[in-house]
Amino acid sequence: MRSLLLVLVMSATSQGAVAALDWPPASEHETAGASASGMPVVLTPARLRQPQSEVPASVTVIDRSLIEASGAREIYQLFRLVPGMAALNVDGNVPTVAYHPTQARDTRRMLVLVDGRSVYQPGLSRVLWNDIPLEVEDIERIEVTRGPNAAAYGANAFTGIINIISRHPEDVIGTTVSARGGNNGVRDVRLTDGRRWSGGGLRLTAARRADEGYDDDILYLGHPLRDARDVHTFNLRLAHHLNLRDTLEVFAGGARTALQRPVDAGLLTFVDYTRLPEEDNRSGFLQLRWSREMSDQHQLRVQAYGQYTRAGTSQGVCTLDPLTGLPGPGGGVFYSRELRDLYEANNRDLDATLAAFPSDPAVINRYGILAGSGASPFCHGLGVEVEEQRADLEIEDTLQLHRRVRLVSGANVRQDRARSQVFLRGTHQNNSQALFSNLELMPLDPVRVNLGGFYQWDEINGSEFSPRAALIWTPAPGHGVRLVYSRAVRSVDIYEDQADSSIQPERLPADYRQNAVALLGWAQPELFLTQRSDGKLKSERIRSRELGYFGRMGQFEIDVRFFNEHLTDLISRPVNPFQFEAGNADKVDHRGWETQLAWWPHRRHLLRLTAARVLTEASTGFERRLIARNSGSLLWRYDFADGWLFSSAYYLAKDYNDYRYEQATAQLAKRYHLGPTELELRAMIEHNLSGDPVVFDENLYRDNSRYWFAVALNF
């Protein structure tokens, strides 16, 4: 005790001695207008991020320098720079982004946040990348956590999490107008305006992106492959500092997306198309965030947002007469009550129903009524519409309890709602509540312990707890060896739990509308196919173990991850209105390693390499489609003269669905400064080296090279 007292006294004495000769002396400094006491502590311990070497997960950061070097036109393309991640247009113009991907259209096992708002859709568990109202140029940085992170972000941060941070309004200056055009029908325009005032700023962007998707003139199932896209987005971010401690932020945005869609293979058995499918999506959101610095050691954040998405696909068809195979009134039998009864009697087995069709008296009778009715061919519209809404309120508290202890905790309440006649026969909602906490401990200088958990309850999935434990050894500052164990769940979504499909014909000819009961056997005719969930599905689960290292040495930065991921209770089989094989029967095991290396060999050069080797075992082929055993990327950025930039990248994945994905890009850009005005010219080319289609046969470009030119003026 006495020695402690002595230390304190000596410490106080020495501080006093130092203070005695501080320059400028306090009184003079104050007259200069910058007193020591007047200098605020801006970057408080509570505000600061963890260094990457101490983060209890593998993280890939894509900053503006990398975004610029990538030449990406769309957000999803940036994720080709993440080891182990697939980012490509699987379904024509609909991107799939997945870490350690499994199913080809796998967009449901990874959480995506934009400025802290989840864009993971609650109704059908997916991320609509086309509909995110944010342009690449408005992104400040992206942090990708590779591996489950449900302990921090909750359910659905399953295989990983993408955290997109948009540019702060106070960092966007002036007005920018830009245009981009190239082959493949690329026609983009953007207007961004940044305004500042003494207490804050506003950034506003309106943009349009259009292209022709995969543009080869091939026929898909006898029809031209149509996958052009036209996306309009609007995004606003406002920040206002209410005082030195409080900041209020407003985020708002919306998108309207028009997508040409390919014909549906399942439907083609029954119909001729009179109007090919078109998807028209609309979405919007409003988000408020209040941040308060309670003290240097304590920060509080409250966030609320609401978002809405309506995704609708419409098409025109003539349902074919089952006997003639041509459009005719007999096609109405597929929408008859009798065929629905037969389908139900055959336990919703499509093949059995079609086999029993010719011998079922009621169905034959119905067919006879229709065929002899003299009605017009059974031609109509088919619409698939889904509306999804979310209201979310979250409070997060960051407390630096001690130099060696930091606690991040909070609570969340959320309401998800989905409405769809086709998928749900109405509206369903799911309320959830959550509590979460992450404790960062530094028991010894070179050792960090991170313990976290996310407890969540919702009406569909009940209660789930996602824990994480991490031990990080930092042999030297800037270097961290981490051992991480984590578990996470992918919640059963509203559709999987409440599916009750009902496909009703739209815009029927008048004779069917007016005599529906007489001709089709019921007043509200539906396609005989229907699927209903028994509501007994369980959440999908993942257990991950990883050994990783992050280090920064001079001009090098390296991250290595060895992993073993065990995914169980997977809902792998089709769960759509035509085929519904819901079950938790499948599982997947991933093991392997991946690395990312950045090297700045010279002031004008950046070299960046990623590589991943993933060995996968799956109980079903569905879960192996998009996993590439070997994949990687190589990027070179060369700022070769004042205002000039050259960059080139190479992306490889062996293989996606047996096709080799091998792309190379090259970009040349020049910035001119004309007083306060800045002019930027940019040319980009992307070449498909392998010549293979992307994942599926029909995903082919007419020309293996795509190129575009862009001009941007900031004033």
Place this chain on the structure above:
Amino acid sequence: MKPWWPALVVLLLCLAAQGVGAAGVKLALTGASDSFRERFSVALDEELARLSADGISWVEPRKADLTLALGDSAFRDALTLRRPVLGLFVSRDVALEAFTAGCGCSAFFSETDPIRQLRLARLLFPGAYRVGVLTSPGSAWVAGLLGPYAERREITLIHSEVADSNALARELPRLLSQVDVLLAVNDAQLYTASTARLILLTSYRQNKPVIGPDELFVQAGSVATTFTSGEDMVQQAARAVADYEDRGRLPPPDFATAFSVQVNQHVARSYGVPVLNEQTLRQQLEAGE
């Protein structure tokens, strides 16, 4: 026939210098507060004793062989006495203006040596090749000083000049987007308590560390700085006085070579800085000078 008077001037100067040495140096200390001067002179006495410069006495400025003036105001006042003056913590502009006007004076600047700051930035962030410097017209000399050094070290120096702190808000995000690290300079117009929040939050959002300009900014959230503390200036002044006593000459105006390093440990850790020990950093910087 060559003129004989230059040789006579040299002879007289040598005699005068020997005279200073023989009779000791009568010093005066002006500027700052009474209490600060008191502490400074005590510390200087101790330091001079350590350097075996024993012939020192303290007198009024009018009778002093050498006046030590703390700060710009005291330096200007001391110059009016038309006696040798050594300014301490004097603005570079003020000191050089007087020196080029032919005063019998010198000074150690209040500003931190920008080249040392740049070297500190490279020590902490070896991968930072693109260094931004944002100045007002009054501090634009920093960029001029750094330019040749940066060129030799293959560092890309990107300099922006703004008229005032209002223009700072507009230019800073633009500059930060082009650099790896921002070197903040001693500029009472741009880097003040009222702009610290803007500068530090903007740079942190863009993940661009700030080096300098002084220890107050480091407390606010800048990663690190070198600076000349009162103790450092005591050492610097003692060496100059001892030299003056021996040779009767003052060094030309310059940045103080005695310095300290201050690191904001929280911020440095957040940026993953590998070397955090202030003494080690100071030794590494000294070794390279």
